[in-house]
Amino acid sequence: MLKLEKRPQPSRLWTYLTPVVAVVITMIAGGALFALLGKNPVEAIGTIFWEPLFGEFAFYYRPQLLVKGAPLILIAIGLSLGFRAGIWNIGAEGQYIIGALTGAGVGLAFYPMEAWFIFPLMVIAGALGGWAWAMIPALLKVRFGTNEILVSLMLVYVAEQLLAKMSLGLLRNPEGHGFPGSRNLQQYESAHNAEVIAGTGMHWGVLAAFLAVILAYVLLNRHILGYHIRLTGEAPRAARFAGVNPARLILFCLGTAGALAGMAGMFEVSGPSGQVSIDFNVGYGFTAIIVAFLGRLHPIGILFAGLLMALTYIGGEIAQSNLGLPAAAIQMFQGMLLFFLLAVDLLTNFRIRIKTAEAA
């Protein structure tokens, strides 16, 4: 009989090992899933994990890794602060959309003027937009005790409606022959989030993501505010005893997550995507939740998790076009990753004992 036994303290080894084990189990279970769909599992897994990095067209896919990973990392870093403190922002997707709208809106307002300050203004506007959207669940929670999970999630759907309204109305390209969607910011130099080094995929959002990783690391490990975030998550009563003001912490965590998600949206709309359109958002805000947990809510972990998740996105697309795997199978594969991570996570705090015959 298997028996779980609580460890006296969390295992350091397993804290680092669980993500790796989870990835391996996902590969095995995913391979079985692909085999059931009639595909060669080794080839499918190889296509997802190997092709983008070392395959024939890796020169194209490698920069894509950064392009797809950066928004995930940026959003996940913000979310992880709240998650650590037990504040559950599920609405990063909405904050991402609003950030894209406010960022693009500021840029488009200046069109066709060319000036160096336009792009920085757009970054600030994007951050503020996401921040303001996140302040709605934050203030409602602080003032009326509402549940931030529900409010932030519902605001995603409101943001989606706003996005559709904006691409059909206020932000629509006046020279676009009535098609929905804004002007293409890639063709507006002052507002274009161009690659910092051509051909690498390294745009300003990627730099922002790396910076966010470093700042979050310093905040959590060196600053009293980060200490208070961790303390609140681990022992809320002890945090109050230590003098943490819960309301202020909620405003900070939700606000930071919103600002980072808004910035991610802004970098996306002004760079890889280029324009505000009805189907601009592709679920980065939700995938970032997986990334945050896959990275153990640790900044460095999130960096790797974001890149890994980007890899499954890109590899998944290749597998879809080359092997004809259905998109739903790829999504299931990504879901498995979180599922197995949470399952294996048990080993950090518990050890498994095999119990033999019971003594009388």
Place this chain on the structure above:
Amino acid sequence: MTGTLLTIKGLTKAYPGVVANDDVSFEIREGEVHALLGENGAGKSTLVKMIYGLVKPDSGAMTLRGTPFTPAEPRAARAAGVAMVFQHFSLFDALNVAENIALGMEHPPKMRDLAARIREVSETYGLPLDPYRTVGDLSAGERQRVEIIRCLLQEPKLLIMDEPTSVLTPQEVEILFETLRKLTGEGVAILYISHKLEEIRALCDHATILRLGRNVGTCVPAETSAREMAELMVGSAFEAPERAGRALGDVALDISGLSVKSPSAFGTSLKNIHLTVQQGEILGIGGVAGNGQDELLAVLSGELKTHPDAIRLLGQPVGRLGPTARRELGLLAAPEERLGHAAAPDMSLIENGVLTAAQRENLLNRGFLKWGAARSFAEKVIESFDVRTPGPDNAARSLSGGNLQKFVIGREVLQRPKVLVVNQPTWGVDAAAAAAIRQALLDLAAEGAAIVCISQDLDELMEISDRFGALNEGRLSDIRPAKGLTVEEIGLMMGGAHGMEVSHA
């Protein structure tokens, strides 16, 4: 006194890293009160859990009335006639007494019949209880009655009671003893767990003493002195704390007209509390659990805020300030709950040192933590207070209760507080650690700090306090000099028998 009810032979139970029970044997006769005596961590709880079917022994055997007894679960133990009253009650505040009792039954009768049964049993055994009262409104003593009646409805042959008097006033203890004597008169055996020696001498026929998981002796309490039993229990004589003569200084803490609503629905609101503590003085505050102790600590630590002038620290109004600001001014506190309130279980001792000492020990540089200084501080606490741990990097939850408590008290004491408020400073702590903690409090007072010690351990309060008051339903009794107070007087200050004096008339 007829035959043997329960025989225990060679029971052993090991947990990783610790042997909780090592070859324990003794027997309980029908109709006797058998005491199980030992310090915290001596293995009393594990032993009774084995009898009650909650834990399976690694080896050893039990027989109940001559037949082998191996309860696989509490239900089997109850079916065999073993009932248990736990130290911590498992009652739902929002339900009434009869509903609570019905919840624990496998085939509950109709509510009206059950209520009638409850009335009948409660009258027979002198435990007055209204089956239709909401449990949330009951005192701790009355809640215990609910648990006892729940057991008696099963008509047990053996009743296990785990530290039953820790929640009772001295008067309520008398009533309980009266009930227990009635039960033994009917042939019920009682296994009575306690570390209060005088109680055991007054009530029990036999005592089995456990130390470090072993049975170290059996005695007849009435013929053995409390001192002899204490020495068996502890293994050696230990020093009683010494109190140096102290000169009292100015009033350090002044509480006047303090009324605070409890933040939790079934908490106790504080009502019009007045007290002063001088520098160098220890004020002991007694009372049965749940009479406003947690609220008093919270309102002093700053977790609960109040009117500015209700609390004055050396003349300065602090009632509106939060915990950090109060610490900066020198008002420090150590709450009762070690894990989760005074310390974060999964954080290291270094991080737990930062929890309250960040400001006073200067562990911050413009908001950034000085981990080197934090480590030194944690090491200083560990060394000065003899905290047994491999090092300051270990998580708080890996420490034993006594060691963590020494760390928590040491963390506050080493910050040189002007006023220190502690709640249950030695709860669940072994005798040696408890003596060390009391000595530290006495030393701190000798250096001129004012100390408020909230505790349910009356012996502890009489040992260290200069003056004594008691909380009862959120009100504080008159404060009187501790010297010369009798048990009777203390009991009355704690609220007497809460109007239940007539129950055995």
